[in-house]
Amino acid sequence: MIRERAYPVEAWHVRETRLDVDVLAQAESVFALGNGHIGMRGNLDEGEPHGLPGTYLNSFYELRPLPYAEAGYGFPESGQTVVNVTNGKPIRLLVDDEPFDVRYGDLEAHTRILDLRAGTLDRVVQWRSPAGRAVKVHSTRLVSFTQRSIAAIRYEVEAVDEPLRLIVQSELVANEELPGQSRDPRVAAVLERPLQIEERLTDKDRAQLIHRTKRSGLRVGAAMAHEISGPPRTNINTEAHDDWARTTIACVLKPGEKLVVVKLLAYGWSSRRSLPAIRDQVSAALAAAEFSGWDGLVREQREYLDTFWDAADVRVEGDSEVQQAVRFGLFHVLQAGARAELRPIAAKGLTGPGYDGHVFWDTEMFALPVLTYTQPVAVAHALRWRHATLEMARDRAKQLGLRGAAFPWRTIRGQECSGYWPAGTAGFHVNAGIADAVRRYVQATGDDDFEREIGLELLVETARLWHSLGHHDRHGKFHIDGVTGPDEYTAVKNDNVYTNLMAQRNMLVAADCVNRHSERAWRLGVDDEETAAWRDAAANMHIPYDDELGVHPQVEGFTRYQEWDFDNTPPEDYPLLLNYPYFDLYRRQVVKQSDLVLAMHWCGDAFTDEQKLRNFDYYERRTVRDSSLSACTQAVVAAEVGYLELAHDYLGEAALMDLHDIHNNTREGLHIAALAGAWLGLVAGFGGMRDHEDHLTFAPRLPARISRLEFALMWRGKRLRVDVRQHEVSYSLRDDGDADASIDLSHFGEPITVTCEKEMRMPIPRLEPHRRQPRQPAGRAPARRPAPDTRRRPSEDR
Numbered sequence: 001m002i003r004e005r006a007y008p009v010e011a012w013h014v015r016e017t018r019l020d021v022d023v024l025a026q027a028e029s030v031f032a033l034g035n036g037h038i039g040m041r042g043n044l045d046e047g048e049p050h051g052l053p054g055t056y057l058n059s060f061y062e063l064r065p066l067p068y069a070e071a072g073y074g075f076p077e078s079g080q081t082v083v084n085v086t087n088g089k090p091i092r093l094l095v096d097d098e099p100f101d102v103r104y105g106d107l108e109a110h111t112r113i114l115d116l117r118a119g120t121l122d123r124v125v126q127w128r129s130p131a132g133r134a135v136k137v138h139s140t141r142l143v144s145f146t147q148r149s150i151a152a153i154r155y156e157v158e159a160v161d162e163p164l165r166l167i168v169q170s171e172l173v174a175n176e177e178l179p180g181q182s183r184d185p186r187v188a189a190v191l192e193r194p195l196q197i198e199e200r201l202t203d204k205d206r207a208q209l210i211h212r213t214k215r216s217g218l219r220v221g222a223a224m225a226h227e228i229s230g231p232p233r234t235n236i237n238t239e240a241h242d243d244w245a246r247t248t249i250a251c252v253l254k255p256g257e258k259l260v261v262v263k264l265l266a267y268g269w270s271s272r273r274s275l276p277a278i279r280d281q282v283s284a285a286l287a288a289a290e291f292s293g294w295d296g297l298v299r300e301q302r303e304y305l306d307t308f309w310d311a312a313d314v315r316v317e318g319d320s321e322v323q324q325a326v327r328f329g330l331f332h333v334l335q336a337g338a339r340a341e342l343r344p345i346a347a348k349g350l351t352g353p354g355y356d357g358h359v360f361w362d363t364e365m366f367a368l369p370v371l372t373y374t375q376p377v378a379v380a381h382a383l384r385w386r387h388a389t390l391e392m393a394r395d396r397a398k399q400l401g402l403r404g405a406a407f408p409w410r411t412i413r414g415q416e417c418s419g420y421w422p423a424g425t426a427g428f429h430v431n432a433g434i435a436d437a438v439r440r441y442v443q444a445t446g447d448d449d450f451e452r453e454i455g456l457e458l459l460v461e462t463a464r465l466w467h468s469l470g471h472h473d474r475h476g477k478f479h480i481d482g483v484t485g486p487d488e489y490t491a492v493k494n495d496n497v498y499t500n501l502m503a504q505r506n507m508l509v510a511a512d513c514v515n516r517h518s519e520r521a522w523r524l525g526v527d528d529e530e531t532a533a534w535r536d537a538a539a540n541m542h543i544p545y546d547d548e549l550g551v552h553p554q555v556e557g558f559t560r561y562q563e564w565d566f567d568n569t570p571p572e573d574y575p576l577l578l579n580y581p582y583f584d585l586y587r588r589q590v591v592k593q594s595d596l597v598l599a600m601h602w603c604g605d606a607f608t609d610e611q612k613l614r615n616f617d618y619y620e621r622r623t624v625r626d627s628s629l630s631a632c633t634q635a636v637v638a639a640e641v642g643y644l645e646l647a648h649d650y651l652g653e654a655a656l657m658d659l660h661d662i663h664n665n666t667r668e669g670l671h672i673a674a675l676a677g678a679w680l681g682l683v684a685g686f687g688g689m690r691d692h693e694d695h696l697t698f699a700p701r702l703p704a705r706i707s708r709l710e711f712a713l714m715w716r717g718k719r720l721r722v723d724v725r726q727h728e729v730s731y732s733l734r735d736d737g738d739a740d741a742s743i744d745l746s747h748f749g750e751p752i753t754v755t756c757e758k759e760m761r762m763p764i765p766r767l768e769p770h771r772r773q774p775r776q777p778a779g780r781a782p783a784r785r786p787a788p789d790t791r792r793r794p795s796e797d798r
Contacts (some may be wrong), residue, residue: 007659009320014114014659019102025667026049031114031121031333032351032670033143036340036378038151038267040089042112042121045139045155047090048098051667053176055087056350058343060269061357061412062194063215066419074399074425081282082346082357083194086174086209086222086266091155093137094167096131101135105129116331117309118294119301126160134160145240146300147292148339149285151265154294159253168249170263172209172222175243181663189616192477195220198275200240206246206286207238210278220269221282225290230259262294308334309718310712312374314682317708319648319785325655326682327748329675333370335522336672337378342385344412345378345639345672353667358410358417361486362431362629365602366673370682372444372722373713379441380450387454389414390461397465398426404464407431411416422491426484430468431462432502439509441692452517460524463510463534466503470537477542485554486629489576489585493555495544498599501606504541507534543606551618554596554613564590566777575626575782582745590777591619594634595628599686601636605692607748620774631782632677638683642767643774644703649782651681683711687722697746700724701767705785709758715743719722720754724764732759 007030014025026045028051031042041054056486061080068075093100095670102110102125109126126138136158143149146414175193195211198219202208208223226247228236234251245415251259268278289297312330313750316323336349344359345367363382371378386407391403392414409424420425438455441447456774470480478504485496511531514521545552546559553559573579576590585592597617600612607615612681617639625631625798635650655678658666683689685707688699702724709724718741719734733743741756747762776782 016112019110034335079417087677090171094171146303150289153263172245197242221278238558299571318706323733326678329678348669353670362673363432364437370676403468405461435506459510478537489592501603504538507538518624593630628671628674635681636685646701658704
């Protein structure tokens with residue numbers, strides 16, 4: 001686990017003050033850089049030591065066999081795994097023939113800083129070799145938001161107290177040796193050296209390698225070029241072989257002199273373009289980066305992030321740790337999707353190989369809601385990618401005997417990659433998540449062209465799936481049987497409340513969209529009879545309810561299942577799925593991640609206030625949070641029902657998921673959905689923001705330990721700012737060229753109109769405290785947040 005003291009609490013930085021080789025892999029995830037197209041783990045410049053090397057390109061994968069003890073009809077035949085592509089990060093340094101390696105000699109100082117406003121990773125090192133030669137190294141790394149195919153490193157070496165002979169080796173390395181990723185020898189064989197050389201090119205200070213994957217047939221090009229500033233006599237040469245290329249720089253530095261190497265990296269890949277086309281694409285990207293130069297790339301990066309933070313920043317007073325964490329989370333969510341451009345946002349983004357680099361439903365239900373209100377163009381691209389995979393989803397539905405489209409539980413390219421059929425086949429709720437992301441994006445942006453060209457077809461095909469998957473019983477009620485909801489500890493059950501409510505909304509939104517775009521819908525084969533059937537199914541959707549207990553069972557019959565014996569479950573047995581058979585989990589009242597509670601967040605208009613409180617109390621006693629997706633949802637709904645301090649505790653868990661490595665798996669990549677959940681916990685939780693209707697509604701309340709919460713939202717091209725204090729909230733609209741702009745919203749159910757001319761100040765109704773606080777399973781309560789932070793914040797915070 002990452003030691004908390006490794007990252008001091010700072011408003012805009014994540015700073016590592018000392019190097020701990022025992023947690024290198026976790027730090028490499030935290031310090032990863034990306035732009036949605038390229039992802040680079042925060043490996044040390046010299047390449048070694050490392051925890052887990054990694055450079056990734058969005059959707060670049062290799063096919064691999066899916067092992068089954070006993071196969072069945074409809075099981076996916078092959079999987080897809082993200083490939084560690086050609087690594088351009090290594091810059092090896094030799095000081096008087098002694099390799100710079102932090103494990104040897106004397107590491108006198110070592111600091112790394114992830115700058116959330118500059119979008120750079122800075123490293124400052126002072127090292128004395130075993131022979132007593134001292135050197136200072138300062139490197140800065142970035143992955144460009146403005147030039148999608150470009151990454152760059154500025155590497156500066158200074159002699160400290162005597163002349164030094166230096167050798168710098170800047171490399172491209174393919175087919176790096178990686179830690180074992182699979183116990184199955186068939187899978188391991190496929191992933192070993194997956195790249196085959198097609199071409200290598202060199203010049204004095206530059207090189208290019210082009211490879212192709214063995215099975216998926218994807219072609220990737222990587223190129224590097226250098227700008228070198230050093231003593232007059234500096235030798236430079238470049239060589240290349242099948243799996244590596246190296247530019248070697250040799251010089252002698254006097255004390256106080258510096259050698260500066262700017263390394264520009266360009267990447268490109270395709271499943272269709274020819275080798276010459278990839279070669280030219282990468283060369284052109286490199287030429288554009290050289291034209292901008294290092295200073296230009298740094299300036300563009302800062303300008304891009306200035307614009308992003310202006311629209312997206314969340315300010316928290318009273319909990320500086322959460323303040324840092326929510327910015328860290330927003331930064332990594334942005335890095336996961338900013339320049340994905342018709343590619344998906346994976347569960348780990350491009351920060352590590354966890355989950356094989358796959359995309360899940362949490363893209364649409366956690367990451368995209370955040371981006372919808374902060375960076376909506378990224379949402380349009382993510383949904384266009386889903387639309388591009390529609391034919392594969394139709395084929396999957398047909399294979400399962402269904403109409404419409406059955407989108408995959410986990411994938412990279414668009415085919416189902418899960419060999420675990422209770423989720424991979426039965427987890428249909430991903431369809432409703434995609435439909436809801438379409439609804440939310442169109443509602444928030446007013447993008448009618450997108451709705452007509454992309455959204456309509458996604459809504460139609462997902463609605464068709466629900467109508468064919470469900471059925472009317474003899475009383476006319478509509479049921480969806482044999483499905484798995486978000487809680488994977490309750491699988492293949494009937495009438496999952498979350499699934500049914502989301503499917504209900506999906507069909508109603510699809511029917512309304514068909515009415516708005518009737519001509520386009522006619523071309524998709526939709527008629528009045530079909531939309532009427534959707535509306536009828538939605539109107540008669542069965543939502544289970546236990547009248548005796550006064551709560552909603554998350555699936556039909558859940559509240560009569562045998563209770564799990566939490567008191568006699570030792571702490572080391574969590575997560576339960578690693579220590580108990582699924583058979584045991586499926587038939588008991590134990591919840592991996594908030595399922596019914598998730599329904600109350602996203603479909604809150606389907607529940608009364610009293611039902612929400614009773615439901616929350618009931619499921620709080622049964623939810624073990626073996627999933628990183630759970631805490632943020634529990635934070636949102638805890639805040640809504642009035643458990644503000646508990647909500648604050650859950651918010652801390654979601655926000656610090658990776659900075660504190662709470663689930664002990666940050667080494668394989670960050671939890672992008674949990675990081676997005678920090679924003680949701682603040683904005684939807686304490687800000688009380690909901691988007692169930694065609695306008696925004698707010699019901700903000702703060703816990704005692706947070707004195708102020710300020711955030712901004714993009715709504716139909718306008719920038720709404722919400723400033724919450726303990727007893728009042730102000731809503732204001734910024735004039736971005738339209739002084740007459742206004743936004744209609746609701747404050748605790750009261751309609752108000754916000755204009756550019758005047759902010760609206762509204763009181764926050766007094767909250768009656770609950771008599772009793774809800775209980776969690778033994779040993780599973782969230783960590784308490786510390787007392788309020790009353791220290792004066794640095795001026796940079798404001």
